[in-house]
Amino acid sequence: MMQFSSALLEASVNEFSRLPGIGKKTALRLVLHLLKQDVGEVSQFSETIARMRREIKFCKRCANVADGDLCSICSNEFRIQKIICVVETIRDVIAIESTQQFNGTYHVLGGVISPLDGIGPDQLNLESLLHRVEKEETQELIFALNPTIQGDTTIYYIQKKLQGKDVKITTIARGIAFGGELEYADELTLGRSLQNRQPVEKYVNR
């Protein structure tokens, strides 16, 4: 067990090591780094984190993180509000935003339907999505869920609920990743990738 000669140091190491993926040794390295910084810098670090947790909001419309009632995407008039990309987590929003290839809006489900984990439709932001599609006359719903059975179940469930509504439902393409090697791809991915083959012109024109 790590022995400290300062209770203040020990408490800080313990706090850091409660973060996911941070062991005691890494925590100690981080704390000793902070110890070398100016008091002002460390208090800025600490205040920024506390303030984020205290003041951050979740968008009333899409459940993404927000600084106000609506997130910066929902309140941006240059985004196509009638196209909704449905994702599991906030992290997925950031990943897709970082591609700079999408100009619609999002809806963060907060997970996928997974009866084994006790997650049913009621535990997710599903009702709000259905309500939104209805009220906003959404034109397209793009599912960008992880390719799992639970993800597929969720898509199926939502699709059923929207039957008869005039909304296009798509999912992002599955296939071999750029730079990925065929022989290492799993069979399902490779199989789907073959089924969903595209004309070469389309590929080249990308």
Place this chain on the structure above:
Amino acid sequence: MMQFSSALLEASVNEFSRLPGIGKKTALRLVLHLLKQDVGEVSQFSETIARMRREIKFCKRCANVADGDLCSICSNEFRIQKIICVVETIRDVIAIESTQQFNGTYHVLGGVISPLDGIGPDQLNLESLLHRVEKEETQELIFALNPTIQGDTTIYYIQKKLQGKDVKITTIARGIAFGGELEYADELTLGRSLQNRQPVEKYVNR
């Protein structure tokens, strides 16, 4: 570049990613984890860190981290105060304390003599060590510095300064680590390890 839809989130990710070894993706993972914790827990995290930096002291005697004027080792009457283990950093104190094999005190140099990096004796807690040895009638000085040319230079320098004084000077043993394989040991370590070979009885009795 990572795109955020909340300035509060972005600021927190930036703060975390300024820590050594923490990239943007790891920072995001940590921040999203904190976002899921209670406000109280996050404010405890942030206050513990800020308080540590604001209130932590350095031991007036050995330069180790301390909660008061003296560290908990220097103020512990059960520790042998006349034996001093000389180390480079606070981290080394924690590493040795964690072995629970040492019952003396420490002296944290804050580095080693390294002219190329502009670190001379004056940049280190060296004067205070010499003063301490004189005043406290230290019996033994154990050097636990890293096995580098700079470490050896520092030992040599201090030894010179203490010439004629009645203090035993030793260094921790160098050798093949437990579990280490001979063929991967560097030549210097293996050579020293041969020179400093020990009687088998001593080894077995450990």
